[in-house]
Amino acid sequence: MNVVGGQVSRSNSSMLHKRQNSDNFIDGRWYQSTTFTEDLGSYGGGVHQGSVWSRASSLRKASNGQVSTSELTPSLLDLHSFDTELLREMPKLQEGSLINHPVHGKSFDDLESFLSSAKLVNRSRGLPENNLQKSFSVDKERANNVAKIKVVVRKRPLNKKEVDLTEYVEKHEFVFDAVLNEDVSNNEVYAETVEHIVPLIFNRTKATCFAYGQTGSGKTYTMQPLPLKASQDILTLVNHRYQSQGFQLFVSFFEIYGGKLFDLLNDRKKLCMREDGKQQVCIVGLQEYRVSNVETIKDFIEKGNASRSAGTTGANEESSRSHAILQLCIKKSADGTESRPARVVGKLSFIDLAGSERGADTTNNDKQTRLEGAGINKITCFEGIH
Numbered sequence: 109m110n111v112v113g114g115q116v117s118r119s120n121s122s123m124l125h126k127r128q129n130s131d132n133f134i135d136g137r138w139y140q141s142t143t144f145t146e147d148l149g150s151y152g153g154g155v156h157q158g159s160v161w162s163r164a165s166s167l168r169k170a171s172n173g174q175v176s177t178s179e180l181t182p183s184l185l186d187l188h189s190f191d192t193e194l195l196r197e198m199p200k201l202q203e204g205s206l207i208n209h210p211v212h213g214k215s216f217d218d219l220e221s222f223l224s225s226a227k228l229v230n231r232s233r234g235l236p237e238n239n240l241q242k243s244f245s246v247d248k249e250r251a252n253n254v255a256k257i258k259v260v261v262r263k264r265p266l267n268k269k270e271v272d273l274t275e276y277v278e279k280h281e282f283v284f285d286a287v288l289n290e291d292v293s294n295n296e297v298y299a300e301t302v303e304h305i306v307p308l309i310f311n312r313t314k315a316t317c318f319a320y321g322q323t324g325s326g327k328t329y330t331m332q333p334l335p336l337k338a339s340q341d342i343l344t345l346v347n348h349r350y351q352s353q354g355f356q357l358f359v360s361f362f363e364i365y366g367g368k369l370f371d372l373l374n375d376r377k378k379l380c381m382r383e384d385g386k387q388q389v390c391i392v393g394l395q396e397y398r399v400s401n402v403e404t405i406k407d408f409i410e411k412g413n414a415s416r417s418a419g420t421t422g423a424n425e426e427s428s429r430s431h432a433i434l435q436l437c438i439k440k441s442a443d444g445t446e447s448r449p450a451r452v453v454g455k456l457s458f459i460d461l462a463g464s465e466r467g468a469d470t471t472n473n474d475k476q477t478r479l480e481g482a483g484i485n486k487i488t489c490f491e492g493i494h
């Protein structure tokens with residue numbers, strides 16, 4: 109693999125960090141990438157058939173905590189992820205209608221206080237104080253796009269059916285935040301991607317981790333252990349650092365299959381996705397469960413995984429045919445007790461995307477599998493979701 113720029117390698121592993129170049133198909137192996145985003149507000153999104161969509165510039169939080177307008181580097185893309193809010197089912201809702209509902213926890217109120225207290229608007233644009241209000245609506249919209257993105261590529265070992273085609277592979281250069289070789293364990297993947305984000309969700313942060321890559325590249329293998337490890341760490345914080353502060357952990361799990369939504373923790377009940385007046389995506393009828401011990405979470409995750417739509421493709425015998433979204437939500441009531449309804453404080457979303465499929469991977473597939481593939485590739489664009 110070609111590498112340019114500085115590298116830092118872990119003393120005890122083959123992890124390589126920062127500014128590395130690689131192919132989607134390198135050294136005869138397929139790669140999948142894990143992307144992690146943190147967001148201060150709402151989410152939108154766009155991933156277009158293997159490439160991450162980015163904007164030319166955005167507000168970005170610097171290491172000193174200030175936000176500045178800057179060009180995005182290739183390794184820090186302004187990708188919107190998508191977020192969901194739970195909505196109780198309402199019998200009179202019409203298909204496709206917009207609905208208003210109390211947005212739990214965050215959004216513009218929190219963001220406004222964040223922006224004004226940090227004087228982000230003035231600092232980032234150099235405007236006089238009295239222009240602050242005038243420019244606020246523009247900045248509010250831009251600040252909603254504030255995102256930190258980390259893109260990590262993991263290389264998997266060849267399987268028995270694969271041959272090493274390294275010498276025939278065209279070389280292309282890409283830049284990632286980290287590249288994890290085939291001897292890196294799932295625990296190390298967790299440490300590299302999710303672990304440091306967990307404490308932030310107790311502080312009004314919503315974050316998304318998703319795996320993206322071709323069918324058979326190892327997305328499910330990589331993603332499946334992450335929510336359980338994150339839950340363990342969340343519960344440790346709830347029971348120790350935040351003991352008696354009224355934080356509660358909730359889990360929900362659903363999939364998008366063939367353009368439809370199914371609740372994986374509620375007998376695959378069909379769900380509706382809607383957008384409210386604040387462009388928040390709402391999953392109507394999705395069940396979420398309060399969890400307070402790791403065993404229960406493990407059971408939920410296993411149950412959800414067992415309910416996922418799976419099939420066989422030319423490239424993967426046990427291919428996920430759906431996009432699966434598992435959310436860990438931290439809530440807290442206003443007074444920290446359980447007597448009042450809890451509101452969302454932060455959320456961690458894990459998205460195991462169905463594999464993007466090349467035509468070459470689907471030549472042996474039957475009609476249903478090909479239609480699934482077309483649907484998967486279409487939905488991967490997240491059109492209509494954000």
Ligand SMILES: Nc1ncnc2c1ncn2[C@@H]1O[C@H](COP(=O)(O)OP(=O)(O)OP(=O)(O)O)[C@@H](O)[C@H]1O
Nearest residue numbers: 264322323324325326327328329424427428462463
């Ligand atoms: N890092 C790894 N080490 C060992 N085996 C791996 C690794 N990554 C993936 N595999 C194996 O490769 C096969 C394909 O992996 P997986 O099902 O996770 O791919 P996928 O990208 O989720 O595919 P699809 O999109 O079709 O669902 C599985 O048998 C899995 O056990």
